[in-house]
Amino acid sequence: MTGPLYIEGAFSQQTGYLIAIGIGFLFGFVLERAGFGDARNLTNIFYFRDMRVLKVMFSALCTAMVGLIVLSWLGLFNYSTLVDLTLLKTYLWPQLVGGILFGLGFAIGGYCPGTAAVGVVSGKLDAIVFIVGMIAGIWVFAAGFPLWGSFYNSSDLGRLTLWQVFSxxxxVMAVLILVMALGAFWLTRYGERWAPYDK
Structure with missing residues (x-):
């Protein structure tokens, strides 16, 4: 595990594995109950029919963000641990291209890796096809790494956070993100009423 609480020594590695397994099962259960095991519910965001994906993911992000700040105020969490040990490095252009490819895969296939796993457990055939395609894509990427490996490791900006970027x-950054989330939630109501693809 690379979670900050484990790195801070809050519990042992074995306990960390048990916690991770428990969180994984709970996460999958919540995703299924929220309807995220169905590609139609996931892709509805692209048609402005149902914005629950944005609402759920933005809510989770804000909850974790506020939780970590509160823990740091209480002296139970050190942000240097997050930045120095668990935060992935920023490779600007490769990650931008990867994000576009991920978004296209999400829009076309109807799943992301986590929701595809939930779909497989739920018995969705399209989720199985998606997982097979994802594994094939991983193999293609690995086989072709000598060709695009230099691009993959380019534009290394180190471990960056938004508050560092904007100094x-x-x-303050957390408050701005919370305001952004509330604005997005407000706008989604109009998007769902607009529903241009249903007209």
């Missing part, structure tokens, strides 16, 4: 306190 503002992390609490």
């Amino acid at each position: 503002i306190p992390k609490e």
Whole structure:
């Protein structure tokens, strides 16, 4: 595990594995109950029919963000641990291209890796096809790595956070993200009413 609480020594590695397995099962259960094991519910965001994906994911992000800030205020969490040990490096252009490819795969296939696993457990045939395609894509990427490996490791900006990029306190950045989330939630109501693809 690379979770900050484990790295801080809050519990042993074995306990960390048990916690990770428990969180995984709970996460999958919640995704299924939220309807995220069905590609139609996931892709509805692209047609402005149902924005629950944005609402759920943005809510989860904000909850984790506020939780970590509160833990840091209580002295139970050190942000240097997050930045120095668990935060992935920023490779600007490769990650931008990867994000576009991920988005296209999501829109076309109807799943992301996590929701595809939930779909497989739920017995969805399209999720099985998606997982097979994802594994094939991983193999193609690995086989062709000598060709695009230099691009993959290019534009290394190190471990960056938004508050570092904008040179503002992390609490101020958190407030801005919360305002952004509330604005997005407000706009989704109009998007769902608009539903241009249903007209």
